[in-house]
Amino acid sequence: MVGPFAWFKWEALLKDGNVFIEGFGITALVAVLALGVALALGVIFGMLGASHWKFAKRASRCYVEFIQNTPLVIQVFFLYNGLPKIGIVLPVLWVGVIGVGVYHGAYIAEVIRAGIQAIPKGQREAALSQGFNYWEAMRYIILPQAQRIVFPPLTNQAVFLIKNTSVMAMVAGGDLMYRADSWSSGNIYYGPAYVVTGLLYFILCFPLAQLARHLERRAEVSA
Amino acid sequence: MIKLEGVHKHFGHLQVLKEIDLQVATGEKLVVIGPSGSGKSTLIRCINLLEKPSYGRVIVDGVEITAHKAPVHKVRQSIGMVFQQFNLYPHKTVLENLTLAPTLIRKVSREEAESTGMRYLERVGLKEKAGAYPSQLSGGQQQRVAIARALNMHPKIMLFDEPTSALDPEMIKEVLDVMIDLAHEGITMVVVTHEMSFAKEVGDRVIFMDEGVILEDGPPEHFFNNPTQERTKAFLSRILR
Numbered sequence A: 001m002v003g004p005f006a007w008f009k010w011e012a013l014l015k016d017g018n019v020f021i022e023g024f025g026i027t028a029l030v031a032v033l034a035l036g037v038a039l040a041l042g043v044i045f046g047m048l049g050a051s052h053w054k055f056a057k058r059a060s061r062c063y064v065e066f067i068q069n070t071p072l073v074i075q076v077f078f079l080y081n082g083l084p085k086i087g088i089v090l091p092v093l094w095v096g097v098i099g100v101g102v103y104h105g106a107y108i109a110e111v112i113r114a115g116i117q118a119i120p121k122g123q124r125e126a127a128l129s130q131g132f133n134y135w136e137a138m139r140y141i142i143l144p145q146a147q148r149i150v151f152p153p154l155t156n157q158a159v160f161l162i163k164n165t166s167v168m169a170m171v172a173g174g175d176l177m178y179r180a181d182s183w184s185s186g187n188i189y190y191g192p193a194y195v196v197t198g199l200l201y202f203i204l205c206f207p208l209a210q211l212a213r214h215l216e217r218r219a220e221v222s223a
Numbered sequence B: 001m002i003k004l005e006g007v008h009k010h011f012g013h014l015q016v017l018k019e020i021d022l023q024v025a026t027g028e029k030l031v032v033i034g035p036s037g038s039g040k041s042t043l044i045r046c047i048n049l050l051e052k053p054s055y056g057r058v059i060v061d062g063v064e065i066t067a068h069k070a071p072v073h074k075v076r077q078s079i080g081m082v083f084q085q086f087n088l089y090p091h092k093t094v095l096e097n098l099t100l101a102p103t104l105i106r107k108v109s110r111e112e113a114e115s116t117g118m119r120y121l122e123r124v125g126l127k128e129k130a131g132a133y134p135s136q137l138s139g140g141q142q143q144r145v146a147i148a149r150a151l152n153m154h155p156k157i158m159l160f161d162e163p164t165s166a167l168d169p170e171m172i173k174e175v176l177d178v179m180i181d182l183a184h185e186g187i188t189m190v191v192v193t194h195e196m197s198f199a200k201e202v203g204d205r206v207i208f209m210d211e212g213v214i215l216e217d218g219p220p221e222h223f224f225n226n227p228t229q230e231r232t233k234a235f236l237s238r239i240l241r
Helices: A007-015 A017-050 A054-068 A072-086 A092-117 A121-129 A134-171 A176-187 A190-222 B040-047 B072-076 B094-104 B110-123 B139-151 B169-183 B196-202 B220-225 B230-239
Strands: B002-011 B014-024 B029-033 B055-060 B079-082 B157-161 B188-192 B205-210 B213-218
Touching (some): A007 A190, A017 A092, A017 A134, A054 A092, A121 B072, A134 A190, A176 A190, B002 B040, B014 B213, B029 B196, B040 B055, B040 B188, B110 B139, B169 B196, B196 B220, B205 B220, B213 B230
Parallel strands (some): B029 B205, B079 B157, B157 B188
């Protein structure tokens, strides 16, 4: 009887280590690019959501509700299988970047909106009374204060985002999760494959989670 | 200097200001008195358009700021405002609070904004607090910084919206003293307050508001000694003992 973690299976994994390292690289790359997309969307829609223009608020609401209330997997399937039907074929890397980026952009928009709305309205009034316009008041008075509130939950979002890039495994994305799946389905050495994969995700996420805790403590001290 | 013509303001069904006509001359010190909910804060906030009148016109220094596409931000630069809750920028030091708007909005050089800022801080007695953060100051000190911050924009008009209402009694005087000192200059002042001594001492004119209308309008002696309206008498009998 051969156990799931038999030594020769680890040896096989070490021999094919490159497969996992490449996957790790793609996961890291997709995470960084998706985080860029998510932050850009999150800041824009978060500010629109906190603004006083009805249309902007509604647009932000639609985006957030639509994305938050449908599964990421379906959104990624749409990008991968749906868009080619209307002639848009995205490289699979970009399916991951856009899918995960748009998904987390909605969550980040909510984090940013809440952060802006947590700043007392007297701050905006003081800025306006001095002659700042809306955007200047945002830039110099509101956002620097909201930043402190927003950073810890934002860092948590980055952790979720990294883990959610594993959705790419479902569309042959070449990422870490996909490599682990395909490598181990070939030789059925699932045990070592998933343990190592889990550890590699942990290496990416743990420092960020620590950073979130640190930022949270600092925000509490200065509040 | 300031002119309100037929200004109405309602929030939903609630009529807060009803057909207000008011003129404030250059250099005049106008004190606005009234019970809470009388519309006096809304009135003063209409002068710099923090509150947009439902209808009616507001003209400041010859510019109709209620007009479509009026240069509101420009006009606000010459109207300083002091709030009940101070509203200092907590992420900036005291001196930065004073220099932020002048350097960014008025495009004054940093050196100049800092040197005039220090002069105003000295005037309100807080020069040594220039490097402190607002949270390190008492309420009275914060409000004096807020006055200095407004002054560092070199405004033609100063609006005070209940500047001493959030202060502990022992701190009220230090803020009033700064305001009295300021009143001896030519600056136009509109002050919403419950401080009757201030109204008597520095007011050129007192208006009394109740339920969104101006009931009395005249020099302080008239207001305190010969009020015409029953509601004014009732109000005065409640607050003056």
